[in-house]
Amino acid sequence: MSHSRLTVLAGPTAVGKGTVSTYIRDNYPEVWLSVSATTRSPRAGEEEGVHYYFVSAGEFESLVSDGQMLEWAVVHGRNRYGTLRRTVEEAMSDGRSVLLEIDLQGARQVKETMPDANFVFLAPPSWDEMVRRLVGRGTESVEEQQRRLETAKLELAAESEFDHTVINDDVRGAAAKLVSLMGIEPRED
Template sequence: MPAWVPPGYGAPLLVVISGPTAVGKTTVLRHLRELGRPYHITVTVTTRAPRPGEVHGRDYFFVSQPEFEAMAARGEFLEYACVHGKDYYGTPRAQIRAALARGLDVIVPPDVQGAAAIRAAVPGAVTIFMAARSLEDLERRLRAPERGHSEEEIQRRMGTARAEMARVSEFDYLVINEEGRLDDTVREIDLIIQAEKRRVRRAPIEV
């Protein structure tokens, strides 16, 4: 870089992509990974059971609750939380540090309360809220037969989603993930990241 370029310009980013359940984060993250950009998408640690087709170490790190609690006690998570009152999810610090050290932009996909914790701990993080077009659209996705949710579970998740949607103003960006427009969603998020790379002033990323 020329000598007149401010320190930190173009440095690796910590990007938080969050939003309600069933909004399509997993699919969007998979397509971001396929863009060939220097992105590292963190693999979350969770106590929940694997779903069909999920692979340990690729989709999640599946651990027992005692293992999770031990990791939390050792300070291994940037943030962690109990989601929907059932399972624990945590964002591993070491994975983020290693990727940043390699010059990669790190994308973290926590739930909304996890995003708030990261924002408080790392003010320089870029935060993106992904949403469905409407709560009705979100409920329809939750009712898809392949999800296998009971009516009680659907109502619990919708209650959480309503509370999460009310917090959208806490985020830097809002991206609507509309049905049938996945490529547009991926493109929007990629453009946000590329624009943020060109920001002149930015708080340093320390995890």
């Protein structure tokens, strides 16, 4: 195979990973976007099986202990997130281009088990813009925002661990760069 069928997208909190991934899901049907499992509660507008699989802590623990997770992590010291191994392997065996939108800890785990994957770091145009996005989305308390920004400082320092960096200064443009790195022709609007 000339390029990996698996691309891992990671980056700091509030950089827009979910927004870029949603744009790709809506505009590039040839890309199979993995749906993560999480122990956190749904945010307004999130749908089961579309945005996440929402599971209890006990269910998540069973998936981990049974070896059913490709990667998993505790994010921001609170909730668990992870990728179901079976769904990714099935999509890849079907010849689909697979995109995992995950956190840094998860990306490191995938690198251990699937080092030939394509690892892409989504970076903010600036620190101030990332802070503006986090505060502007209004989904976290001030305390949670501070916790996420402390985590983001560590996440930004990991950029060199990735094969490529895409700066998310424009969602459409960032998505086009990402799919191009996946070997897919970006759309002309």
